[in-house]
Amino acid sequence: MSTHRAGLGVSPGVVAGPVARLAAPPRPPADEKPGDDPVAELARVDAALDQVARTLQERAQATSGDAADVLTATALMARDPSLHSSIQGLLEQGRPTVASLDSAIESVCDVLAGLGGYMAERAGDLRDVRNRALAVLLGLPMPGIPHPGHPFVLVGHDLSPADTATLDPAEVLAIVTEEGGPTSHTAILAKGLGVPAVVRCPSSRDLEDGTLVVVDGSTGSVIADPAPDLVTQALEQADARRRLTATGAGPGRTADGTAVALLVNIATIDDAHRAAALDCEGVGLFRTEGMYLGRHSAPTLEEQEAGYREVLTAFAGRKVVVRTLDAGADKPLAFVEHGDEENPALGVRGLRVSWRHPELLQTQLQALGRAAASTASDVWVMAPMVATPSEAADFVASARAAGLSVAGAMIEVPAAALRADRVLAEVDFVSIGTNDLAQYTFAADRMQGELAALLDPWQPALLDLIAAVGAAGERAHVPVGVCGEAAGDPLLACVLVGLGVRSLSMAPGLIATVRLVLAAHSLEECRAMAAAARDAVDGVTAREAVRALAGEAVRALI
Known part of the structure; x- marks a missing residue:
């Protein structure tokens, strides 16, 4: 008899396959004696x-x-x-x-x-x-991913960084873990690989090796010993998804021709080279802190200029949105004195680091300006953690002084969303970071797995803030994008477009499905989806309401 387990879906897709469990970690022997020396x-x-x-x-x-x-x-x-x-x-x-x-x-x-x-x-x-x-x-085997000799659904308590970094999507059909959250490394890397994933599914601990399961990475459903017709449906859905997403190409747009730029998120030069070969319209989020983390001194002007030039050259002729250094809180720098903070997430992070260390921002903007001038690229630069119009204005002035003609701000702080008209009056564009915006809106630490329901990007209160920014953008004729995790959810992408968003930046593996689902809906249908989501009582019912409005082919796809 089939049994159902519920978790948190963090990477979309439906698959069926046998379970292979992570091996239990080694433990100290109970009879171990002390050494002589x-x-x-x-x-x-x-x-x-x-x-x-x-x-x-x-x-x-x-x-x-x-x-x-x-x-x-x-x-x-x-x-x-x-x-x-x-x-x-x-x-x-x-x-x-x-x-x-x-x-x-x-x-x-x-x-x-x-x-x-x-x-x-x-x-x-x-x-x-x-x-x-x-x-x-x-002298025991190293713990890690099992290799049973056939594709499988990986099940375990949680995945380590070493495990997730070496996953082979041709071998691992899906991931199910007892722990984790929407922004854990398991969730982020699963999306990047295009592997369905369900986290925070404690009842998965009793799933044994070889058990057939159907995993829905959108809804968080895990069904063990499913009926044959459910397995057939899952396999057909997975096959249809592969075939349909392979047919889409070109710029993103709705069914009635409204342009929606589909961009990628990158963090390194290697990311840039891989993503540049894909059918995307450019980069919507270049996380530059990779150049800083793990170092004992700040990268020099020349080092940064060379790195930026390589990324811009890879995307020659396409837009590249560069986010300036987002350090502090969960990304401390060894060469910066961050001080003792009771709550680092609410402390000196993002743009605020430049208050104490203005030379970091000045050098970064100067290096980016030089790289942009030498490559004649379409470079847009934005600051993280902007909270007020004056902060936005100061950043834009600094960017202009460095020779960067298109400057904007991240909308991650509710104050910036609530005063979007004033912020947008100071910038050339904005990009909404839904992960942090959700964290601050719901007073819910984005790393705290048990608060995952509050961090659901489908939460109507979060959508209300995005709607305020989208409406302000339309009034001011200032482009509004989204570069948080929400952008890669195909159905939510339609909602975001209905709220006034006109560019979506996501993990490269998600673009094909988002492109296809957007192309199946008109702008008016996207607006109707947005209204239905905002009228819901919570994130779960918002998603269900929008799914009901989607076409049958789209529901089968996602």
């Missing part, structure tokens, strides 16, 4: 941690974007001097070697969990370091 045992632990760090760094170098950033940060955790000191102290107390490593890391994880938000999510990454180091010390 604490110095020698510490050397063993250091060697194991170094091996783990080198493996993670090699994987980071073999990938790019968000995966590379997370793997690099995790490798640094394995080499943390404070962790070495903690293990040394336990060994000198006469504790067993493997137990000392386990205990020291678990103590750090407890501290990270107590800090909440982004830091709490890093506890999972550190536990992955622990599990890999334990495997080395115990």
